[in-house]
Amino acid sequence: MRFAFAGALLGWGLAWYFGRENPQAQQAVSVLLSIGLAILVGMMGLAGVMGTRALAAERAQLEAIEDLIELRRWPEAAMMVQAFLLRPARTAAARAQAMLYLAMVLVRYHRFEESVTVYDYILREVPLDPGMSHAVQLGRAMALLREDNLLDADRAISELRRGSRGIESAGLALVELYRDVKTGHPAEAVEIFEKQLPVMRRMLGHRLADAWGLAARAYDLLGREPEARQAYANATVLAPQVELSRRYPELSPLAEKFVATAAPAEVA
Amino acid sequence: MVPVDATISRVRRDLIIAGLLRAGLLSGALACVLAGPMLGVHVDGMFLLMGIGAVWILLSVRSMQGTRLAADSPSLIAAGQYEQAEARIDTALRSFSLFRAGKLQSLHHLALLRHAQRRWRETALLCQALLAQKLGGLGRLPRATLLLMADSSLEMGDLAGAFAAMNRLYQYRLSLNEAQALQVLQLDYGSRVGAWEPMLANVGTKTQMSELMPPPNAARSQALLALAAWKLGHRPLARWLRRRAELLANPQEISADRPVLAEMFHEQWDD
Numbered sequence: 001m002r003f004a005f006a007g008a009l010l011g012w013g014l015a016w017y018f019g020r021e022n023p024q025a026q027q028a029v030s031v032l033l034s035i036g037l038a039i040l041v042g043m044m045g046l047a048g049v050m051g052t053r054a055l056a057a058e059r060a061q062l063e064a065i066e067d068l069i070e071l072r073r074w075p076e077a078a079m080m081v082q083a084f085l086l087r088p089a090r091t092a093a094a095r096a097q098a099m100l101y102l103a104m105v106l107v108r109y110h111r112f113e114e115s116v117t118v119y120d121y122i123l124r125e126v127p128l129d130p131g132m133s134h135a136v137q138l139g140r141a142m143a144l145l146r147e148d149n150l151l152d153a154d155r156a157i158s159e160l161r162r163g164s165r166g167i168e169s170a171g172l173a174l175v176e177l178y179r180d181v182k183t184g185h186p187a188e189a190v191e192i193f194e195k196q197l198p199v200m201r202r203m204l205g206h207r208l209a210d211a212w213g214l215a216a217r218a219y220d221l222l223g224r225e226p227e228a229r230q231a232y233a234n235a236t237v238l239a240p241q242v243e244l245s246r247r248y249p250e251l252s253p254l255a256e257k258f259v260a261t262a263a264p265a266e267v268a
Numbered sequence: 269m270v271p272v273d274a275t276i277s278r279v280r281r282d283l284i285i286a287g288l289l290r291a292g293l294l295s296g297a298l299a300c301v302l303a304g305p306m307l308g309v310h311v312d313g314m315f316l317l318m319g320i321g322a323v324w325i326l327l328s329v330r331s332m333q334g335t336r337l338a339a340d341s342p343s344l345i346a347a348g349q350y351e352q353a354e355a356r357i358d359t360a361l362r363s364f365s366l367f368r369a370g371k372l373q374s375l376h377h378l379a380l381l382r383h384a385q386r387r388w389r390e391t392a393l394l395c396q397a398l399l400a401q402k403l404g405g406l407g408r409l410p411r412a413t414l415l416l417m418a419d420s421s422l423e424m425g426d427l428a429g430a431f432a433a434m435n436r437l438y439q440y441r442l443s444l445n446e447a448q449a450l451q452v453l454q455l456d457y458g459s460r461v462g463a464w465e466p467m468l469a470n471v472g473t474k475t476q477m478s479e480l481m482p483p484p485n486a487a488r489s490q491a492l493l494a495l496a497a498w499k500l501g502h503r504p505l506a507r508w509l510r511r512r513a514e515l516l517a518n519p520q521e522i523s524a525d526r527p528v529l530a531e532m533f534h535e536q537w538d539d
Contacts, residue, residue, distance in 0.1 A: 206486060
């Protein structure tokens with residue numbers, strides 16, 4: 001487009017130079033240049049419209065991936081992320097978003113090491129706003145815990161705690177709760193759960209089931225069976241027992257010990 | 269505070285002026301190209317064409333500045349910084365825009381702000397003004413405006429207005445988030461007109477959709493489903509849904525401005 005403009009300007013300059021002595025030639029060149037310029041402006045407009053449409057299509061693709069992840073349609077989400085990342089993205093932000101979705105899909109398929117690599121890449125290469133950075137670091141810390149990389153996970157949690165500067169984070173509370181259950185510190189886990197429950201209730205939605213499940217495990221480890229039973233019942237009201245055990249293998253012993261709340265026939 | 273009625277009038281006037289200006293500039297550009305060869309007028313069309321191009325670019329840049337100014341307002345509204353959002357929207361609405369999309373987007377942001385401030389009448393007025401415009405090619409804006417309109421109408425007790433807005437939403441293919449918002453509105457509407465059976469239709473899908481919603485909507489949606497289930501005698505389902513709602517949010521918060529839910533949470537559901 002720049003070359004076309006430069007060509008038009010050059011043509012206009014030449015027409016002016018040679019047309020000084022021949023008015024008829026000047027007239028003809030002027031008409032041709034006017035038509036050429038009109039076509040050029042039209043092409044610019046067309047290129048703008050096509051560029052905008054391509055951007056909108058890219059955005060729609062990312063929204064579709066997000067919807068698939070939300071709907072837990074993981075195979076389709078994985079295929080779409082792969083298709084998206086195989087082509088160059090139009091914006092860096094779209095590419096970063098797709099990378100984040102890739103990390104989430106990898107976690108779902110229990111490929112924690114690879115997801116940590118993707119999270120590390122995002123944190124290293126992509127400029128993120130504080131909220132987004134916090135979310136990515138939370139995902140990374142959770143993947144490290146699932147990978148049993150407890151030393152790095154603890155370091156990541158400490159960084160998160162320092163970075164949060166006293167601002168309440170339900171995600172951070174959940175990661176800390178999981179760390180304490182995983183490392184055999186049930187008293188600390190119960191303390192975090194009881195202190196942070198109002199915040200988690202406000203922010204986690206149905207992922208609150210994770211917190212109730214982990215709390216049930218902590219109560220169980222402490223030998224507080226009535227509380228453990230109630231917490232497990234609450235967890236399984238919000239999420240199926242199978243899903244909880246898949247997310248946190250540490251909760252599997254509870255399935256044998258306590259009765260999960262069954263979903264009514266109408267929604268089962 | 270930005271007066272809504274005056275703002276709507278000013279935006280309508282600005283849209284007409286911008287439309288006339290666009291038509292004038294495009295006609296001028298066409299005349300520059302065609303006047304010489306077709307009408308035999310001896311003017312230097314190139315200079316005029318470049319002048320028109322420069323004016324177009326200048327006005328486009330000014331329009332972009334106004335649009336960019338208001339672009340942050342939804343995040344400010346979400347963060348509860350209403351005064352800052354109001355100031356930005358006001359500046360964007362007062363600035364000249366050559367393009368309709370920028371002006372209509374700013375008007376939509378004002379509707380969002382009024383909705384967050386719980387000023388339902390003003391929200392409905394802004395939504396009506398927006399929906400009276402041609403909104404094709406503006407992406408999500410018509411759907412988001414209809415959702416705002418339906419919610420504001422429900423809050424004002426205008427059930428016919430809410431029904432009309434929800435009905436119009438069926439013309440569009442909704443995103444997942446929009447479908448979730450529509451589900452909460454439909455359940456709210458159903459509870460007000462006592463349409464318990466339609467509320468409970470496809471309860472499995474509705475419950476799954478509720479699980480994807482942010483906590484307040486997830487809780488309210490399942491509380492409304494619990495109420496419908498109780499009214500229709502599905503006792504175990506009603507108890508299960510109510511328990512979920514109570515775990516997700518404080519019953520007082522769920523039932524704010526919804527007496528029918530407040531009544532439900534006060535009742536003991538024992539056989």
